[in-house]
Amino acid sequence: MVVTAPAVRVAPVAKKITTTKKRSEFSPHAFLSTIGKGRDMLSFQKRNLIFAQGDSTDGLFFIQRGKVRLSVVSENGKEATLGILGEGDFFGEGGLAGQPLRMSSAIATTDCVLLHIEKKAMMHAMSLEPKLSAMFLKYLLKRNIRYQDDLVDQLFNSSEKRLARVLLLMAQFGKEGVSEMSVPRLSQETLAEMVGTTRSRVSFFMNRFRKLGFINYDVGDNLHVHSSLLNVVLHDDDGAVVSKEAKTSTERGNKRLEPPSEPGEPPDKERARRPPLPSGTGCMYACRPLGIRGVRHRSKLDRAVENACPQPRGKRGVPLFG
16 A cells, blocks of 8 residues: 655745845035034124134035125235125135145124034045035136136226126125115225225215115115116226216216225226227126126026127127137
8 A cells, every 4th residue: 555645835935135225315405504423513793703814724614694704914914805705605625625724814794604514524525425526616616717707807897897896796696586685784994805996995986886876875784786786897988887867966066076096006997998808818707797607597697798798799699709
C-alpha cells in the first residue's frame, strides 16, 4: 500500500519594500528668514552702529526690515556714503572673498531687523544648495552694475541730475502702478555725500524740487518722491526743469537764481554738455540714467527713458547700441 504525503502549501515570500524619505525642497527665502545653526536674528534701533570700518569680519547680514546706510571715511576724516540699503539686500559680505577687516561702516537709518549669517554657515549652504548660490550671485551682479552706473553718472551728469537719480533709486521708482513712494528722510549732509556735491547745492535743488511738486517732505519723517521727478533726469539742458508757474515767477525777476558753485568743478552747464562718447560706448549709460537695462521685461521707467533716447533703433524699437 502506497501512502502519499499531503501536499504542502508554500506561502509566497513577501518582497521587502524599502522607502527613502524624500528630501524637502530647499527654499532660499526660508533660509534667509529663519534662524538656525550659524544664523541669528538681530535688532537695531535707529542710528545704531551695526559695524564700524576696520572691525574684523564675522559674517554677512541680510535685511529683513528697515534701512541701512553704508559709509566710508578717508584718512583725512572725509566721509562718503556708499548707499542706502533696504529689505532684501545683503551687506558685509567682504569676508566671503577673504577680506579680514570691514571696509565700510553700517548704520541703521531706521529700526532694523537683520539676519546675521556666519561665514562658515553661508559657504556651506552655498556649496550644497545651487538655488542659494544663484540667488546670491545674481544679487552681487546687479549691485556691481549699479556701482558701475553710479560711476558713469558721477562723471557725466550734473549734480541736479545725480540728486534726482538718487531720490528715484531710493524710492524704487519703476514699479507698475506706483507714482509716488515714501522713503526715510535723510539729512542734506548724507544726500550730499551720496551725490558727491556740497550741502548748499543739495539744499538749493531740494527746494527747487519741492516747489515744482516733484517731492514733498513737509510732514513727518518720510520723504515723498513723485514720478514726475524723472523729468529732471531726462532733461537735456543744464538739468533744470521749470514749470509754468516757475517760468512766470522767473520772468518777473531780474535774475534767475543759480545753485551755489562747486569748488574745483566745472559749471553744471559745461559738465552736462560735454561731447558725447563715440557710438556704441556711451548709449548704454547715457540713455539709461537710472541704470535699469533690459528689453524684454521693460518697466514704466524703461519705456520713459527709451522714448527720450535719441540713439538709432531697430525695427522693433530696440536700441542698436548698449
